[in-house]
Amino acid sequence: MTDRGNRRGADRTEDIMRTALALGQEIGYARLSIEAIATRAGAGKHTIYRRWPSKGALLLDALLSLHGPDLDYPDTGDxxxxxxxxxxxxxxxxxxxxxxxxxxxxxxxxxxxxxxxxxxxxxxxxxxxxxxxxxxxxxxxxxxxxxxxxxxxxxxxxxxxxxxxxxxxxxxxxxxxxxxxxxxxxxxxxxxxxxxxxxxxx
The missing domain is CATH 1.10.357.10 (Tetracycline Repressor, domain 2)
Known part of the structure; x- marks a missing residue:
């Protein structure tokens, strides 16, 4: 795959993750589904399932990839x-x-x-x-x-x-x-x- 193709794939993955987080906030985790995410993102349901086996796996990946916390400890001596x-x-x-x-x-x-x-x-x-x-x-x-x-x-x-x-x-x-x-x-x-x-x- 070319660099351009890799970039398109990465952008598509990020778009799906952002859609999952936004939709999850709107309707709540219990009502969220892969089907709803696919519809909102304009992606095929099977495309999402090939990357993530469940909505939990998708949301976790989205959360840590897009909003991963930088929680390293300082060391001031105290x-x-x-x-x-x-x-x-x-x-x-x-x-x-x-x-x-x-x-x-x-x-x-x-x-x-x-x-x-x-x-x-x-x-x-x-x-x-x-x-x-x-x-x-x-x-x-x-x-x-x-x-x-x-x-x-x-x-x-x-x-x-x-x-x-x-x-x-x-x-x-x-x-x-x-x-x-x-x-x-x-x-x-x-x-x-x-x-x-x-x-x-x-």
């Missing part, structure tokens, strides 16, 4: 400040369409579509988890966190309250809430003063 900055950026992203509503719908879809679950984990959840773990590990090596603190547990304690509010109670994820979670977390993760040895000290 792990609490760095986590705060990155998580504030993440909740700002989740508060805006199309990312927030579509991401919420795709997490629901992932519960019964193994392919969507695997792709969501591979392209978004695992990379973000690895970035967070790496930042915590560096902080631990620098003495900002207790050397014996279980960083896998720290990840769960950090992400659990955020996903709980985003998915279960659907209360707003606010900077104040994030700060409260971080303050509680770092109370447990921070370096602990050594217990005085009996017979030493006052």
């Amino acid at each position: 792990v609490a400040a760095d986590l705060r900055q990155q998580i504030h950026a993440a909740i700002d992203l989740l508060s805006r369409p199309p990312f927030g509503p579509v991401f919420q719908a795709l997490i629901g879809e992932a519960q019964h579509d193994p392919q969507v679950a695997a792709t969501l984990n591979e392209r978004f959840i695992r990379p973000q988890t690895e970035k967070t773990f790496a930042r915590l590990k560096t902080a631990q090596q620098q003495g900002q966190l207790a050397p014996d603190f279980d960083l896998d547990l720290g990840m769960a304690l950090l992400s659990g309250p955020l996903y709980y509010r985003f998915l279960v109670t659907q209360e707003p994820l606010t900077p104040d809430y994030v700060d409260r979670v971080l303050n509680a977390l770092f109370t447990g993760m921070g370096p602990r003063p050594e217990t005085a040895t009996p017979g030493h000290g006052a």
Whole structure:
């Protein structure tokens, strides 16, 4: 295929993805179908199915390809400040369409579509988890966190309250809430003063 043909194919793929996101926002995930996307995009239904096996796979690809978040961690030497900055950026992203509503719908879809679950984990959840773990590990090596603190547990304690509010109670994820979670977390993760040895000290 020529470069011009490749460009046309890429443009067509992007057009279908943008159509899927726009239509999903208009009518909601439950009512969205490959057929409706094909009609709106002026594409053949079989053309879409050759690229994406389901509407969930199409929306996930569209979301991460067109609105992929840049959520790398800064490293200022202050792990609490760095986590705060990155998580504030993440909740700002989740508060805006199309990312927030579509991401919420795709997490629901992932519960019964193994392919969507695997792709969501591979392209978004695992990379973000690895970035967070790496930042915590560096902080631990620098003495900002207790050397014996279980960083896998720290990840769960950090992400659990955020996903709980985003998915279960659907209360707003606010900077104040994030700060409260971080303050509680770092109370447990921070370096602990050594217990005085009996017979030493006052």
